[in-house]
Amino acid sequence: MKSKIEELLRLSLKELISKHLISSAIPNEIQVDRPTQKEFGDFATNVAMPLASREGKPPRDIASIIVHNIKQRHGNMFSSIEIAGPGFINFKVKPEYWVGVLGDILRDKDAYGKSSYGKGKKVQIEFVSANPTGPLHVGHGRGAAVGDTLANILKITGFLVEREYYINDVGNQMNTLGRSVFARYLELCGEEGDFPEDGYQGDYIRDIAADIKARYQDELLHYSTREAVALCRDFASKRILKGIREDLDSFGIEFDRWFSESTLHEEGKIQKAVDILKSRDLIYTSDGALWFRSTRFGDEKDRVVRKRDGTLTYFASDIAYHMDKLERGYDKIIDIWGADHHGYVPRMRAAIEALGGDGDSFHALLIQLVSLERSGRPVYMSTRKGEFVTLKEIIDEVGKDAARYFFLMRKCDSHLVFDLELAKKKSNENPVFYIQYAHARICSILNKASKMGLVPDIGAADLGYVSRGDDLALIKALADYPSLLISCARNLEPHHLSFYLLELAGLFHSFYNKNKVISDNRELSLARLCLVDAVRQVLRGGLSIMGIDAPEVM
């Protein structure tokens, strides 16, 4: 509905310009809002105000020209169009037009909410990308939920989306992993195992070592340390990666591509990237190391890509990785990182620009910390000791649905407090439950109705029965859904969806308590069945975008 108003305004302005009633160009973004005050109508626009300053006329005069034109062209759609305050134009849409939304929803089914906002542009979204050195923990869970949901939102708003997981399977941390496992293995063999200072502490390391022991017995004792560590490293990373895949699977997340860092080395892509930068005079040698001139692109200092000892930095791989992304021709590249990597953004952006990419098409979404609570009391975690709470533990305790919702109920750059007890509650305090319950309630109504021979049928229903009061309020909320998704996509902010669904569920619960859907009035019942069926569809669709089930019975 909102985009329809925008379209009308655009057409109207176009005509006014061609008739020379307005001389400036159409603003590229016409702003239409839902006003906070009910008296102001259903929609409001401020177009007249920015235009006024360019036209050198009072805003209210401009507004009146626009209003006159729209009344002429599309007057039958509105019950009133008024000019208010400094120059707002307020629209009140006729109920007949509002109820049409129900038809859209029931006809389009799961496609309701779809739009062509993204114009088929290719978007790559890389998320989770945890090193295969340990299981996924809570923080990864938040990144996973955000990334997956954002991908779904971008898809439904008309982008072509690819999801990717980047595996850091090269570098020091992998050797540390190998040494850690080998040390535990030696312990199991009754040997002196000097556990590395910087080793991985978690119990999972012992478990992996035990598996190696079970499979190889004492064999590794006869290997050189180097060979043994390498075996442990490969065994462990494979095992851990398998675990990560399983965790993501049970979290409902699938990737289109698992991109291994080692392939960059094998295919010489890092060298290639460095050579390209070198040819553009963006690489220089200093103190025996190779530096990238990231300051040329706004970074605060230049960055090392090859250390004095000849080994490459993590950043070097990342440059090559993003060069690979650029070569794949995406219109938008989204990386989801932990907020502790924020210092990394300028240099990554610099690298992209240096390689000829558009810095503005690169977006690094930073995900803030998650802290766990249990009924308001903090659950302490220490990564250093390996005492972190894993994603698997969370899913096992509160379930996939609650976990996903909780990870999405704050905007990314806010700290998130995840209360495990709240997530398990079956009451209106728990937002997931509240939304799912609304859905189940509707299913129950539809079920009962169908036993009475009543089914929602948009062709047969007289929607005049739902064009007032609580019914109309619900319809207006449903009509917001498509533009809400666009707004999520535009700002890369999936959390709005969780708020929207909560609000819609609240409106429904309130409606439910005041009004009977199935009543003696057959016409009213049929119309309301269409209404609640539409609510059910939007709830289900929204939840599915968030990766949350919509149970029919609870």
Place this chain on the structure above:
RNA sequence: GCGCCUGUAGCUCAGUUGGAUAGAGCAACGGACUUCUAAUCCGUAGGUCGGGCGUUCGAGUCGCCCCAGGCGCGCCA
């Protein structure tokens, strides 16, 4: 010291990219089940939007300066 994020009701947070009188939920109090799911709903209260200055028709939103908290600032990953 420099940079990024955060600061909105007692608590947890929204605020649609500068719009009209700043909103939810929880907690508290009082009510509603002979009902399509009471696992729900209705009503009542709460504010110097951290502070200050500026930009303009208009600021929670933008700029600058402070204050508080978090996180970064490696030839670590």
